[in-house]
Amino acid sequence: MEKRKSLIKIKPKKYGVGEVVKVNFMVMHPMDTGMRKDKKTGKLIPAHYINEVKFLFNDKPITTMTTWESLSTNPVFTINFKVPGEGELKVIFKDNQGEVNEKSIKIKPKG
Amino acid sequence: MQRRSFLRGLGLVAAASAVVTPSIVMAAEAPKGQNAMSIDAAVAAITGGKSVVVSPKVHLKAPEIAENGAVVPVTVEVDSPMTDDDYIKAIHIFATKNSNVRCADVMLTPANGAAMFASRVKLGTSQDVMALVETSKGEFLSASQNVKVTIGGCG
Numbered sequence: 001m002e003k004r005k006s007l008i009k010i011k012p013k014k015y016g017v018g019e020v021v022k023v024n025f026m027v028m029h030p031m032d033t034g035m036r037k038d039k040k041t042g043k044l045i046p047a048h049y050i051n052e053v054k055f056l057f058n059d060k061p062i063t064t065m066t067t068w069e070s071l072s073t074n075p076v077f078t079i080n081f082k083v084p085g086e087g088e089l090k091v092i093f094k095d096n097q098g099e100v101n102e103k104s105i106k107i108k109p110k111g
Numbered sequence: 112m113q114r115r116s117f118l119r120g121l122g123l124v125a126a127a128s129a130v131v132t133p134s135i136v137m138a139a140e141a142p143k144g145q146n147a148m149s150i151d152a153a154v155a156a157i158t159g160g161k162s163v164v165v166s167p168k169v170h171l172k173a174p175e176i177a178e179n180g181a182v183v184p185v186t187v188e189v190d191s192p193m194t195d196d197d198y199i200k201a202i203h204i205f206a207t208k209n210s211n212v213r214c215a216d217v218m219l220t221p222a223n224g225a226a227m228f229a230s231r232v233k234l235g236t237s238q239d240v241m242a243l244v245e246t247s248k249g250e251f252l253s254a255s256q257n258v259k260v261t262i263g264g265c266g
Contacts, residue, residue: 020224033233035210047146062222068146070206070214072182072231079217082193082224 004028008091008105017085017109023055025077025091025103033069052094053077057107058087083109146211153212154243157203158251163243166252171242173256180234180260185214187242189226189252193219199226201245207255208238235263 009024027050034047049069055062063079081089090104148156154163172186191199198221204214217228232240241255 022227031233033210057222060222062220064218066216068211068213068215070209070211070233072233076229076231078186078227078229079219080223080225080227082222084222 004093004099004101006091006093006101006103008089008103010089010105010107014110015083017083019109020080020082023079023081023089025053025055025079026074027093027101028074029095031069031071031073031075048095048097050075050093050095052092054092055079055081056090056092057081057084059090083107085109146213148212150205150207150212150241153205157201157216157243157245161249161251163251163253165254166244169242169244169252169254171240171254171256173240173258175257176259176261177234178261180236180263182231183234183240183258183260184229184231185240186229187227187244187254189244191226191246193221193224193226195221196247198247199244200247202226202228203243203245204228204230204232205241205243206232206234206238207241209233209235234258234260236260 004027006027011022011024015021029050030048031050032045032048034044036045037043038045047069050067053065053067062081065077086109087107088104089107090102092100092102094100168190170188173183177183185204187202187204189199191197193199199219201219202217205212206214214232215230219226237259239255239257241253244252
């Protein structure tokens with residue numbers, strides 16, 4: 001299983017319980033459409049794209065996405081999230097070639 | 112006489128290859144059809160034949176002119192209280208002229224607090240970007256915006 005570089009950012013950095021924050025999830029992924037040719041060999045690059053992204057808070061699903069190859073290379077997903085308290089925000093993402101990766105961040109509201 | 116028939120044969124071969132080549136190219140590009148879907152079919156698959164209303168509640172933000180079609184930021188915001196009985200169930204983003212029009216289907220829950228989704232899409236040519244929103248009451252709202260692409264992002 002190949003580890004994908006990914007990053008979760010919460011905006012703003014300081015937030016309280018009940019506040020709506022922006023969750024910014026970035027991942028390094030080629031997102032090949034299967035229509036592009038390799039410039040060196042002239043062969044088609046097989047489709048390779050993220051097809052499922054799940055946002056979980058304490059293992060409870062918040063947002064589930066089905067995505068397709070029309071998203072850009074190294075895609076960014078931004079959603080809103082109402083902070084219910086302390087916990088762990090986890091993002092699980094899968095691609096069409098069967099890779100499954102996950103990334104998590106601790107949610108620590110202040111005040 | 113032999114020369115003539117030889118040339119004729121040569122011509123036939125050339126013609127045959129000219130006819131065959133495009134079909135080979137098409138076959139090589141077959142993965143294109145793997146997920147290809149027209150906008151009407153994609154919308155119908157989601158709505159199940161229900162009517163879609165163009166609504167001012169759906170705010171779709173995308174650049175009017177995108178210099179690079181490979182990275183076009185798209186933001187969809189929907190006015191909604193996001194309470195347990197009245198919330199936005201799903202946001203779908205379509206690029207109406209891409210080979211596969213579907214970009215992302217986002218299923219939201221009241222835990223989101225506000226209905227918003229932002230991402231970056233690839234656009235092959237100048238086209239409309241469309242957002243289709245499903246509410247918890249079963250209504251379908253939409254918004255679309257034309258994006259002019261200077262350099263295509265697919266291929």
